Amino acid sequence: MTAKNSALNRREFCAATIAGTTAFMSSARGAALDSKPFTDFQLACMTLPYRQFPLARALTGIKSAGYDFVAWGTSHQESAGGKPVPVMATDAPIGKARELGNRCRDAGLKPLMMFSTVYPEHKDGLAVLTHRLKQAAAGEVPQVLTFGHTKGGNRDLWIERFKRLGPIARDLGVLLVVKQHGGETGTGEACAEIVREVNDPGVRVNYDAGNVMDYLNVNPLPDIRTCADVVHSFCMKDHRNWPKDQDCGPGWGEIDHYRLLHAVAWTGRTMPLCCENIFEPLVSRPTTAEGVDRVARRVREFLESVIAGLKVAGK
Numbered sequence: 210m211t212a213k214n215s216a217l218n219r220r221e222f223c224a225a226t227i228a229g230t231t232a233f234m235s236s237a238r239g240a241a242l243d244s245k246p247f248t249d250f251q252l253a254c255m256t257l258p259y260r261q262f263p264l265a266r267a268l269t270g271i272k273s274a275g276y277d278f279v280a281w282g283t284s285h286q287e288s289a290g291g292k293p294v295p296v297m298a299t300d301a302p303i304g305k306a307r308e309l310g311n312r313c314r315d316a317g318l319k320p321l322m323m324f325s326t327v328y329p330e331h332k333d334g335l336a337v338l339t340h341r342l343k344q345a346a347a348g349e350v351p352q353v354l355t356f357g358h359t360k361g362g363n364r365d366l367w368i369e370r371f372k373r374l375g376p377i378a379r380d381l382g383v384l385l386v387v388k389q390h391g392g393e394t395g396t397g398e399a400c401a402e403i404v405r406e407v408n409d410p411g412v413r414v415n416y417d418a419g420n421v422m423d424y425l426n427v428n429p430l431p432d433i434r435t436c437a438d439v440v441h442s443f444c445m446k447d448h449r450n451w452p453k454d455q456d457c458g459p460g461w462g463e464i465d466h467y468r469l470l471h472a473v474a475w476t477g478r479t480m481p482l483c484c485e486n487i488f489e490p491l492v493s494r495p496t497t498a499e500g501v502d503r504v505a506r507r508v509r510e511f512l513e514s515v516i517a518g519l520k521v522a523g524k
Contacts, residue, residue, distance in 0.1 A: 245477030250516050253321045253483045254505050257282030262498045268316045270498055274505035279313055280322040280483035299337050303347040310348030321481040325355040330363040335370050346381035359391035368406055375409025386415035386442050391424030401436030414439045418464050419446030419456050430468050437472045446486035457490035460511035474519045484508050
């Protein structure tokens with residue numbers, strides 16, 4: 210055997226070993242998921258689709274659209290012509306979050322998630338995320354959402370900060386979840402690699418299939434299977450590449466939500482599905498709060514049908 214052939218055989222052996230190991234790990238993760246009972250999907254609507262209306266109207270609209278859960282968006286137009294007001298400012302005292310949590314529950318809505326509104330790599334990211342976790346705990350909001358800059362992130366800094374934030378989140382009874390937002394962390398696979406390296410149950414993945422398809426034009430269906438073992442919530446949005454490149458509400462795009470949710474349908478976890486984009490593609494968005502109520506209701510009904518179908522279909 211020549212030296213060249215020997216080198217090729219070694220490379221082939223290594224490649225085969227790596228491929229086999231990867232397949233085994235993927236299979237093992239899949240087997241672990243398959244052994245669990247059906248996932249408790251919690252359907253929530255974010256206040257974000259109502260951002261041009263007051264927060265109070267968002268809460269009443271979400272409840273009237275049939276939701277029992279809500280996710281806090283970023284800001285709302287509280288008065289005509291006024292500046293948008295943050296739902297929860299990054300420096301708001303803990304008591305404010307407690308008040309808002311109680312306000313939601315008084316409206317018949319249990320809050321499930323809040324936006325951090327800060328990138329993990331931001332110069333004040335560690336301090337802001339720590340305070341966000343404290344706000345979430347005070348408001349009885351189980352998850353805080355963060356994500357990276359669309360131009361890329363700082364993987365080493367993320368890991369360093371998440372390792373510090375994980376124990377804080379666990380001590381507070383809150384989960385820090387990171388979702389895809391283009392750039393180097395634009396896929397579930399990339400986010401999962403970071404989360405696995407952090408190796409702390411206080412930090413997990415939130416899956417945003419619309420972002421995966423929008424920013425990187427990656428098919429989310431194979432991507433979610435690379436991270437299903439660490440996915441603990443979703444930001445629900447759909448996407449179309451034709452006839453216009455556009456995000457939209459679940460059920461109006463090109464993503465097969467039966468296949469998407471099937472990847473995590475047997476985890477045994479309680480898993481928030483927080484509807485971030487609920488709007489129809491191509492046509493203009495509603496200009497009235499009642500119009501937003503209408504599409505919010507249709508998205509809820511669609512996702513309820515998907516969940517019911519998956520439960521009947523089984524593993």
